[in-house]
Amino acid sequence: MAEDRHGTRGRIQAVALELFAEHGYDATSLREIAERLGVTKAALYYHFKSKEDIVRSLFDDYAREVDELIAWGRRQPATAATRRGLLDRYLDIVVRRSGIFRFLENNQAAMRNLESEGTKEVFRERMRALIDLTREPDAPLRERMRASLAFTAVHVGWLFFQDEPVSKDELRAVVYDIACDLATAPRDAQLSTS
Amino acid sequence: MAEDRHGTRGRIQAVALELFAEHGYDATSLREIAERLGVTKAALYYHFKSKEDIVRSLFDDYAREVDELIAWGRRQPATAATRRGLLDRYLDIVVRRSGIFRFLENNQAAMRNLESEGTKEVFRERMRALIDLTREPDAPLRERMRASLAFTAVHVGWLFFQDEPVSKDELRAVVYDIACDLATAPRDAQLSTS
């Protein structure tokens, strides 16, 4: 699960993310992280200046990756193909770094209390930028909500249905299909059909 | 925001939910709850035997309401109209008790660590039951995922777009529309159109 890294610093990040996602940020103490690593708390403080600094370092990796995606999206023409490419690439990120997405989904309240400015807004701001790339900012509410749900569908679809007896490729395809449907301008709703 | 109640016990529940939703469950101390109420910690312990007991009491109210909805759904024929009625009524619950839904969305990790069995699964189990009412349990993955996203759309749509400059009635209508679209058997996807 944890994307193992080289060096002690990377191992701390991997183990911390694992525990944060498993038991929650608040409920995970530095003692637990140190014990699973086979070192002491004080050793962690050599690599990170605080508990919050650890989570901040995890955010930075995530933010850099999504920022690149946003930059890519801004270079493309505003077509349906671009929107699908955006979702496709976003899905790649979620698949590859599912640990941090699971963590973010489950610890929103804990993240809101962080001291360092910027950290708490990292998630929300990137989401907003992605939605704006999928729909014009002044599009009607219904369209912006559907665009927002396209990304939510990527999170929920990939993370909640991990235990399904289907291959990861198939799961990914289903998620992609549903997300594209949401990101695509809707046909007239035919709600009265059975 | 807090649905004010009569009696000290009810006031504790209202203030606790307010603070839990605002700062998170772990980050909210009994001292804070007591201070906002103008009483002492010990007074809380007269009404609730522990911090977890407070959150448990909040869950009970939510669970009872959703259980009634599930029971209603099971009495209805499995038609498209029933599915829409399910979403309509579920939306009513989310609108009326948005406090606890916001809390649940933001504190999933904290809830996972609760001692008392049942409490942590309350949310997930009800969700599963609602999805099964909207789609057959053995429906293809794509259909179950869309059904699941219909309810997620109700949460996200209502809670995330609260600040939009539209009336609550209009917001509710948009959420309902999108959720119904997800809960309705899809037409053939037309992904290649612009």
Add this chain to the structure above:
DNA sequence: GTCTATAGACGGATAGAC
């Protein structure tokens, strides 16, 4: 880079008076 030891704060929970 990692250790032991400890400071200092705050949390949940209880005892017992009123």
Add this chain to the structure above:
DNA sequence: GTCTATCCGTCTATAGAC
């Protein structure tokens, strides 16, 4: 039903040896 006072545990973070 609410209070004061307190116990006891755990946490983050630091100091200083190796």
